[in-house]
Amino acid sequence: MLLYLHIPFCDSKCFYCSFNSYVDKLEYKKKYMEAILKQFDYETQKFNIKKNSIKTVFIGGGTPSTVTPELYAPFFEKISKYFDGNLEITTEANPNSTTSKWIKGMKELGINRVSFGVQSFDNEKLKYLGRNHTSKSAVKAIENAYNTGIENISLDLIHDTKIDDKKLLKNDIDMAKKLPINHISSYSLTIEKGTKFYNIKETSKENTNEQIWFYEEIEKAGFPRYEVSNFGRYICKHNVGYWKHKDYIGIGAGAVGFKRDKRFYPHRSIEKYISNPLYQDIENISKIELKEEKVFLGLRSFVGFDKKILNEKESSKVDILIKEKKVMQKNGKIYNLEYLLSDEIALFILG
Ligand SMILES: C[S@@+](CC[C@H](N)C(=O)[O-])C[C@H]1O[C@@H](n2cnc3c(N)ncnc32)[C@H](O)[C@@H]1O
Ligand code: SF4
Numbered sequence: 001m002l003l004y005l006h007i008p009f010c011d012s013k014c015f016y017c018s019f020n021s022y023v024d025k026l027e028y029k030k031k032y033m034e035a036i037l038k039q040f041d042y043e044t045q046k047f048n049i050k051k052n053s054i055k056t057v058f059i060g061g062g063t064p065s066t067v068t069p070e071l072y073a074p075f076f077e078k079i080s081k082y083f084d085g086n087l088e089i090t091t092e093a094n095p096n097s098t099t100s101k102w103i104k105g106m107k108e109l110g111i112n113r114v115s116f117g118v119q120s121f122d123n124e125k126l127k128y129l130g131r132n133h134t135s136k137s138a139v140k141a142i143e144n145a146y147n148t149g150i151e152n153i154s155l156d157l158i159h160d161t162k163i164d165d166k167k168l169l170k171n172d173i174d175m176a177k178k179l180p181i182n183h184i185s186s187y188s189l190t191i192e193k194g195t196k197f198y199n200i201k202e203t204s205k206e207n208t209n210e211q212i213w214f215y216e217e218i219e220k221a222g223f224p225r226y227e228v229s230n231f232g233r234y235i236c237k238h239n240v241g242y243w244k245h246k247d248y249i250g251i252g253a254g255a256v257g258f259k260r261d262k263r264f265y266p267h268r269s270i271e272k273y274i275s276n277p278l279y280q281d282i283e284n285i286s287k288i289e290l291k292e293e294k295v296f297l298g299l300r301s302f303v304g305f306d307k308k309i310l311n312e313k314e315s316s317k318v319d320i321l322i323k324e325k326k327v328m329q330k331n332g333k334i335y336n337l338e339y340l341l342s343d344e345i346a347l348f349i350l351g
Helices: 026-046 069-082 100-109 123-129 135-147 166-178 208-220 237-243 270-275 287-300 312-323 339-350
Strands: 002-007 054-061 083-093 113-119 152-159 183-188 225-227 230-232 248-251 257-259 262-265 281-284 327-330 333-336
Touching: 002 237, 026 069, 026 248, 026 270, 054 069, 054 237, 069 083, 069 100, 083 152, 083 237, 100 135, 113 123, 113 135, 135 152, 152 166, 152 208, 166 208, 183 208, 208 225, 208 230, 208 339, 237 287, 287 333, 287 339, 312 327, 312 339, 333 339
Parallel strands: 002 054, 002 248, 054 083, 083 113, 113 152, 152 183
Antiparallel strands: 183 230, 225 230, 248 257, 257 262, 262 281, 327 333
8 A cells, every 4th residue: 555645845846836735725734734634533534544555655746845743743652553664655855944953853754765856956057946954055965964874865856947958968977977966867848827927938848859858967977767757776666656656645635546437636725734634636536547547657667567457459459569669568568668758659649
């Protein structure tokens, strides 16, 4: 079982970000961290959680480092009863709010992996993206985390912004390479409705050649690729669980839960969530939709999918793709050889 906790607070709103996070509701932190306890109790029944059930925990956001370890402590006390011995517990963090004290407190609670939202080591680009940290503070936060004993550290980068060029991107990789990290996620900038960038022209460029080059450079720097945007000597177990379609509990405003053929959506608004943390919209997922998700998710990463879930027509399309060396078959499973074409390949198979 995977457990996701959503923290919907941020110290500032980045110009590109449409995630469920708020900069003007920080006074709700305490009440919010109480509400998640109630939802977790409810989920233990719904998911029939037992001892050793929880294999991975991921705290995402928003910005988890805006909440103190003291406020997380009651949640950890509750969930730790269900921990499997050797579990991965990741938290996302923003370099600015990640102090040594915060990292130390979170490590004491059991955190053993931190994923930093760095985006770039270029100060101009950071300003352009509306980030509130600098290259120097990102380096310091990562070194602090490592010196505190966090063994698995990842950083997020964003590419395909208007101001990127090969020199800037190469510097980002060179900086990353020198740091004590074992994982990089690099996302192409997407422009979402409701963000500051949505109203500005040409903030992103879809430069496929530059993206291919950048991803190759990340691999050359010692981070093997295992998903469209993920690279590392360490593979994030929590994400692999999603791609393998495992059940997951989603705690918090805007979190999503998944059990067999249903998705659960608690309130997205912080106020509504606090007033009723047990409320959930339920989405029923049909067998066909589940199959399509398995194909899409499987092709986006190294996990692949079972060929036997496909019908005859779909299977024959996979055979064409095998001949064209776009995918390969091994022990009844289909694996993608062209991550950047993963959605197109899935659409071809299912279309
Ligand atoms: C929840 S944030 C990480 C933690 C923290 N909130 C931070 O930003 O430092 C998750 C990541 O999603 C990525 N992201 C968010 N919006 C994006 C967008 N529009 N395009 C590309 N990447 C995006 C960023 O790389 C960001 O680090
Ligand atoms: S990218 Fe991270 S810090 Fe920036 S607004 Fe989004 S969640 Fe908050």
